[in-house]
Amino acid sequence: MLKNLNKIFVLLFAVSLSAAFIWYQSGEADDELADSVQIFDQSDALVAQLTKVVAPDTIKVSRDSLRKIYRIMWTSKSSMMSPPKTVYVWDSVIRSATDAIMLDYMDSLVFQKH
Amino acid sequence: MVSIPDYTRILFFSFGGLLLFGLIFIPMERTFPAYPNQNIIRPRWRTDLLFYLGQNLFWSWLVLWILGQFGTWLQALVPISFQRTIQEQNYFLQVTEVVILSDLLIYWAHRWQHSWSFLWRFHKTHHTAEHLDWLAAYREHPLDTVFTVGVINLPAFCLGFPLETLAGFIAFRGLWAVYIHSNVSLPIGPLKWVIGSPELHHWHHVKERNCGNYANLSPLMDLLFGTHVAPGHFPDELGVNGEGPKSYWYYLIEPFLPKRK
Ligand SMILES: [Zn+2]
Ligand SMILES: [Zn+2]
Numbered sequence: 001m002l003k004n005l006n007k008i009f010v011l012l013f014a015v016s017l018s019a020a021f022i023w024y025q026s027g028e029a030d031d032e033l034a035d036s037v038q039i040f041d042q043s044d045a046l047v048a049q050l051t052k053v054v055a056p057d058t059i060k061v062s063r064d065s066l067r068k069i070y071r072i073m074w075t076s077k078s079s080m081m082s083p084p085k086t087v088y089v090w091d092s093v094i095r096s097a098t099d100a101i102m103l104d105y106m107d108s109l110v111f112q113k114h
Numbered sequence: 115m116v117s118i119p120d121y122t123r124i125l126f127f128s129f130g131g132l133l134l135f136g137l138i139f140i141p142m143e144r145t146f147p148a149y150p151n152q153n154i155i156r157p158r159w160r161t162d163l164l165f166y167l168g169q170n171l172f173w174s175w176l177v178l179w180i181l182g183q184f185g186t187w188l189q190a191l192v193p194i195s196f197q198r199t200i201q202e203q204n205y206f207l208q209v210t211e212v213v214i215l216s217d218l219l220i221y222w223a224h225r226w227q228h229s230w231s232f233l234w235r236f237h238k239t240h241h242t243a244e245h246l247d248w249l250a251a252y253r254e255h256p257l258d259t260v261f262t263v264g265v266i267n268l269p270a271f272c273l274g275f276p277l278e279t280l281a282g283f284i285a286f287r288g289l290w291a292v293y294i295h296s297n298v299s300l301p302i303g304p305l306k307w308v309i310g311s312p313e314l315h316h317w318h319h320v321k322e323r324n325c326g327n328y329a330n331l332s333p334l335m336d337l338l339f340g341t342h343v344a345p346g347h348f349p350d351e352l353g354v355n356g357e358g359p360k361s362y363w364y365y366l367i368e369p370f371l372p373k374r375k
Contacts (some may be wrong), residue, residue: 007145007146010142010145010146018138021285022282024285025282025285
């Protein structure tokens with residue numbers, strides 16, 4: 001009886017810690033996403049440069065693109081367990097976001113034509 | 115605009131992860147041991163600890179860099195309109211698609227890791243463990259990790275599944291990979307036909323190279339493609355035929371050494 005109670009306790013303990021870990025990792029993803037959107041907003045130089053090529057509206061829309069790009073970064077790094085914020089990660093988030101905005105913009109042009 | 119690499123954070127996550135996984139799996143291994151005679155401190159645990167630390171503190175950079183290059187390139191190949199169609203689907207449909215697609219892909223990719231000798235050179239490292247537990251899950255050549263992580267994330271890269279669908283699933287999958295290596299025997303009754311287990315994965319670690327049980331999450335793919343192995347108990351011997359234990363550093367360079375006669 002006591003032995004069974006012990007087993008149930010160990011199992012419950014492991015399951016709740018695991019659930020907490022999964023919950024934390026998902027939350028972490030959302031937090032970092034918010035961070036990266038903020039960094040994107042703050043980078044005036046990037047926005048100024050982009051407005052030369054695309055309409056200001058597109059930049060607002062591009063938040064979705066950033067989200068999409070960020071997902072790739074997050075997916076690959078969370079598979080590695082430790083989510084490191086690195087020069088490389090931010091740098092490529094910004095760079096990829098720029099690419100994605102251009103792709104989205106081109107996509108919308110094609111869409112308008114039809 | 116760009117932040118300096120935050121090493122305190124990396125250290126915190128690496129050692130925090132070790133502590134958390136230890137807290138989850140050590141009591142489990144003591145309460146439900148598959149091999150009751152295997153201690154928590156078992157032969158070669160230091161090698162596996164080095165694999166864990168190496169992966170978290172160092173190799174993850176390389177893996178990230180390579181995946182970053184591929185990810186952007188891959189996503190550009192798939193039309194954004196198609197990615198939008200995926201994202202507009204019902205949440206549960208998306209989750210199901212992610213699970214089935216990544217399981218199907220990882221099943222075949224894992225079979226290639228065993229059958230194709232170039233991939234086996236790198237994947238063999240994972241199989242050199244003669245004692246399995248939660249820590250042994252990390253025994254992986256960094257380039258083998260690049261391959262596995264790349265394949266696992268392929269559906270996400272290409273199809274544009276949103277973050278919300280993936281976040282919890284990825285964390286769960288990481289934990290599951292550690293669980294199936296742990297020295298734990300938990301009978302789950304008829305559920306064993308749909309859910310994977312340490313017992314099934316231990317049979318994947320027997321000394322034969324074409325050992326079966328290539329899937330991780332669910333044995334369905336193995337059942338479907340005829341590679342399911344389940345004798346109903348844990349195997350006696352694990353490892354790679356004719357291979358003695360080597361050092362961490364040797365394992366790192368081994369795939370690049372000329373083939374021995
Ligand atoms: Zn294998
Ligand atoms: Zn394994």
